[in-house]
Amino acid sequence: MKIFLVLILGVIVSQSSYATDPIHVIAVNGLAEHAVDPNMTVLQVEVWGKGLTAKAAQEIQIKFYEKVKEAAEKFKIKKEDMQTENFSINPETVYDQKTQSNRITGYRVSHTVSMIYRKVENAGTFIDALAASQKDDKGGVNIQNISWDYDKKSVIESSTLAEAVKAGRAKAEELAKAAGVKIKAVHRVQQYSSTPSVSSRVSGSMMSMKMSESAPTELSAGQIKVRVEVQMEFEI
Incomplete structure (x- = not known):
């Protein structure tokens, strides 16, 4: 089972350049998260x-x-x-x-x-x-x-990154439309974080294995979450 979450925040800002005219950009953050069953x-x-x-x-x-x-x-x-x-x-x-x-x-x-x-x-x-x-x-x-x-986290990370970038661009286009401007080009893209994590862990004191006569052991694995955030700026 896969769970997909996208959260985007966007603002329109201006940056000064070395040229006379400033560079006007729309800046957005894109966050995407996938959850997969561990294998x-x-x-x-x-x-x-x-x-x-x-x-x-x-x-x-x-x-x-x-x-x-x-x-x-x-x-x-x-x-x-x-x-x-x-x-x-x-x-x-x-x-x-x-x-x-x-x-x-x-x-x-x-x-x-x-x-x-x-x-x-x-x-x-x-x-x-x-x-x-x-x-x-x-x-x-x-x-x-x-x-x-999960032994294919790199594949999940790649697809999650692509989704974050795609959603970021979509949000930037929405902001540009609302502001009455058009996107000219991508000014900057940076991957802010990629944080795959183990879903759950049993640790602390050692578990001495003296359970041969006890009930069968049951474990709850949960899910592995892969989270990617990008920062994007688009020239307008």
Whole structure:
């Protein structure tokens, strides 16, 4: 579904030029907005493991990462749609009052992956599949962020820009007619803003995936809004 909105504001002004005669212009703003249904769910997934040694923590993390890869393969996520964003191995410490220093108690391995799932309507089922990999408190899978996007935004931006320019010219012609003048030429056109945005986002604290016995996950993707504004001046 696509929603189209156009808002135009116009005024008639005069500009001084380097020549003797001033340049008279009609100045208008054109705003166009399209809204489209997203066709991608973007997830940031953390796979982690804890152990007394760094090697033990890494082995636990690998076990859970294999389960994540199995879920990705089952839901046909393409290789290029799965990318490591961060990998870290950090010691966990406690403060020892006797020695007045930090003492290492173990290690935590974290592997953050960005995943794109292209069947938005089944995103909840995919998240449930990731949730099934959470087994114990030594390791697991966290969903850090969920957002929605559209992979053809450039096409929508182009058509939205064209609509904004078209509507701006139409308004300028209306103003010229009302003022009893004629438009001679386009003096200046500038794209003021183009602001495609993700419709909704789940963020903040990490969502620990321990929901294997809960009801199926439901997500509301909303719509992706692409907004373009232009400033136009026409010589009269």
